[in-house]
Amino acid sequence: MKEIKTVGILTSGGDAPGMNACVRAVTRAAIYNGWKVMGIYRGYEGLINGEIKELTTESVSNTIQRGGTLLKTARSQAFMTPEGRKKAYDNVVKFGLDSLIIIGGNGSLAGAQDFANEYDISVIGLPGTIDNDLYGTDSTIGYDTALNTIVECVDKIRDTATSHDRIFFVEVMGRDAGFLAQNSAIASGAEAAIIPEDQTDKDQLEQFISRGFRKSKNSSIVIVSESQKDGGAMHYAERVRKEYPQYDVRVTILGHLQRGGTPSAYDRILASRLGYASIEALKEGQRNVMIGISDNEIVYVPINRAIKMNKPIDKELINILTVLSI
Numbered sequence: 001m002k003e004i005k006t007v008g009i010l011t012s013g014g015d016a017p018g019m020n021a022c023v024r025a026v027t028r029a030a031i032y033n034g035w036k037v038m039g040i041y042r043g044y045e046g047l048i049n050g051e052i053k054e055l056t057t058e059s060v061s062n063t064i065q066r067g068g069t070l071l072k073t074a075r076s077q078a079f080m081t082p083e084g085r086k087k088a089y090d091n092v093v094k095f096g097l098d099s100l101i102i103i104g105g106n107g108s109l110a111g112a113q114d115f116a117n118e119y120d121i122s123v124i125g126l127p128g129t130i131d132n133d134l135y136g137t138d139s140t141i142g143y144d145t146a147l148n149t150i151v152e153c154v155d156k157i158r159d160t161a162t163s164h165d166r167i168f169f170v171e172v173m174g175r176d177a178g179f180l181a182q183n184s185a186i187a188s189g190a191e192a193a194i195i196p197e198d199q200t201d202k203d204q205l206e207q208f209i210s211r212g213f214r215k216s217k218n219s220s221i222v223i224v225s226e227s228q229k230d231g232g233a234m235h236y237a238e239r240v241r242k243e244y245p246q247y248d249v250r251v252t253i254l255g256h257l258q259r260g261g262t263p264s265a266y267d268r269i270l271a272s273r274l275g276y277a278s279i280e281a282l283k284e285g286q287r288n289v290m291i292g293i294s295d296n297e298i299v300y301v302p303i304n305r306a307i308k309m310n311k312p313i314d315k316e317l318i319n320i321l322t323v324l325s326i
């Protein structure tokens, strides 16, 4: 087992609240163990371009509460090419990086896996994305904060929906997964959620309408996952306008405000636990694993499983929303 003296750390893909808390945890835990930490800026782009600087205990002071990522981030096209990864590896050698810790989502961990397949480099993935779509961990860094942000926004929209007797279609992020949509719908008392995991023969809008959505209420909120390729919230609003012209329909697309802001206490603790665990994992000789939390225990998941397996949504959540929204 190669002795570790220096670790590189980067954040990649969409920023997520709690990434800074995670960088802080990795940095401090590594320094505690006598290792050197190199911060790589703008994700894999910085690894390719050599935008790499040492991080000290002080560099991560006063960062646990900050959203975004101080290391900056990017979705690197160059790293998807063998030439880009070759340049990145040259910098791994030049800067003496014995291991790379990658905080990011599916695409970022897929890049880490390709890199580890091609070169003799140990990589550790930490799940950082608001989408919560990585298999093997109950939650990803940023998901809880984004969920709370959505709920706060929907609570506000509810005031207008109620005052005007309107139907609101609120579109939320999540890429191809419906975790944000389904759970924000439950937490905000929405009348329905339209998510990709609920695939039945019956169209989800029809199901909502056939439940008699106007029986006990004059206003409704439907959370629509952005994964809907047919035009999302706009599309569903148009359909209701055509089929039920008597209803006053509005659309809100929450967009990137879901990604920003101060991380929740839950995300800060999750990020701190995962960051700390990444250094412990390296000490144990682990490589090419994503570290997750399952049933409150730290788990090591082979990166290729974390990215390839579909994370299932608990179907009971669909029933819960249906029953509670009557």
Ligand code: F6P
Pocket (backbone or CB within 6 Å): 014, 105, 129, 130, 131, 173, 174, 175, 226, 259
């Ligand atoms: O993966 C996080 C995420 O916010 C997704 O929910 C969304 O589909 C995507 O990133 C948006 O990416 P960008 O900020 O590059 O437009």
